[in-house]
Amino acid sequence: MSEAKQRQRLRLRYAKDEVLKYISHRDLLRFVFKQLRRVQFPTAYSEGFSPKPKVSFGPALSLGVRADSELLDIEMKDGVAWQRREMLAILEQIRENSAPRHFALDLFELSEQDKNISKTVKQCRYSLQFDGETDAIAKVMEKGELIFENHKGKISDQREALLDWEISGDRLEVHADNSEKVLNIINIAKILSRQSGQNCTDMLRRCLLDAAGDEL
Numbered sequence: 001m002s003e004a005k006q007r008q009r010l011r012l013r014y015a016k017d018e019v020l021k022y023i024s025h026r027d028l029l030r031f032v033f034k035q036l037r038r039v040q041f042p043t044a045y046s047e048g049f050s051p052k053p054k055v056s057f058g059p060a061l062s063l064g065v066r067a068d069s070e071l072l073d074i075e076m077k078d079g080v081a082w083q084r085r086e087m088l089a090i091l092e093q094i095r096e097n098s099a100p101r102h103f104a105l106d107l108f109e110l111s112e113q114d115k116n117i118s119k120t121v122k123q124c125r126y127s128l129q130f131d132g133e134t135d136a137i138a139k140v141m142e143k144g145e146l147i148f149e150n151h152k153g154k155i156s157d158q159r160e161a162l163l164d165w166e167i168s169g170d171r172l173e174v175h176a177d178n179s180e181k182v183l184n185i186i187n188i189a190k191i192l193s194r195q196s197g198q199n200c201t202d203m204l205r206r207c208l209l210d211a212a213g214d215e216l
Contacts, residue, residue, distance in 0.1 A: 007044060008076040010087065011117065013106040016067040020101055025060040032072065035103070039093045044075040058121050058208050059178055062186045065126075065203040071216060073110065073117045082109070120216060123163065123209035126174040126185045132198035134167045140195045141165055141172070148187040158188050179211070 016028075023031065033053055036043055045051040054075035061067055076082070082090075087107045094104040114120075130137055140146075146158040161183035164175040172192070176183035189200040208216045 007078060008081050009110040009114070010074045010076065010082070011108055011110050011114075012072050012074060012104065013108075014067075014070050014072070014103050015105055016061060016065075016070065017102040018066065020103065021061075021064055021066045024063055025057075028061075029055075029057070035094050035098055036074070038097050039090055041074070041090065042077040042080045044077050056116050056118050058117050059124070059182075061205060062184070062203075065185060065205055067205045069105070069207045069215075070205070071117050071121075071208060084108075117208075117216075120210055121208045122177070122179045122211040123213055124176050124178050124183070125206040125209065126176060126183075126188075127202075127204040127206055128172045128174065128185070128189055128192070128200055129170060129202040130172070130192065130196065130198040131201050132196065134170060134172070136196040136198060137172050137192055138167050140192050146188065146191050148184070148191055156184075156187070158183055158191065173206075175213075178208075 014032075020028070020031070032055065036053065036055075044054040046054060056073040058071045061070065087109070091104055091107040094107075098104060128137075144159075146162070147155060148158055149155045161177040161181035162174065163177055166173050174183070174185070174188065176185075185203055185205070189203055192198070193200050210216055
């Protein structure tokens with residue numbers, strides 16, 4: 001068994017609230033690494049001229065999108081083997097240090113069989129809210145295509161990455177692929193806003209799922 005597989009791996013569940021949603025993925029990395037340094041998290045580091053913490057993130061979240069349940073994996077230093085009580089203690093420290101941001105939700109151990117989070121996530125669930133009636137949103141979603149053209153003139157059909165959708169209350173719930181065809185929730189919001197005449201007031205990624213559609 002390789003040295004890397006012998007090390008303990010932990011998974012942190014976190015959220016991006018109304019403030020954190022406005023930081024980029026690169027800035028999120030800086031924010032996370034700062035939290036780990038502040039609590040002296042015994043993270044393993046890569047080798048080489050510029051060592052980096054061995055932390056693996058799930059799929060990057062678009063700027064302006066909140067998140068209820070994001071995940072990142074942390075590889076621990078050699079010889080470190082935390083019990084549940086130690087994980088809960090460090091989790092509480094991270095919560096205190098990151099306040100008033102609603103950030104750290106849970107910290108738990110991965111088994112040797114668990115794949116890295118970047119290889120595990122295959123689907124996502126999103127939720128959108130608009131400032132008008134949901135009937136207009138449903139009519140757009142029922143059409144055959146969801147065509148988006150970017151500033152370079154490249155055209156894509158966002159429906160190719162759409163697995164399912166439904167209207168629930170005043171929100172549009174979207175189940176999307178995140179493997180071969182990756183849905184861009186920002187583009188979906190723009191398409192719906194343009195075709196319905198409504199403004200998107202909230203974008204949320206509810207959770208990440210594996211290839212079977214089970215929540216991680």
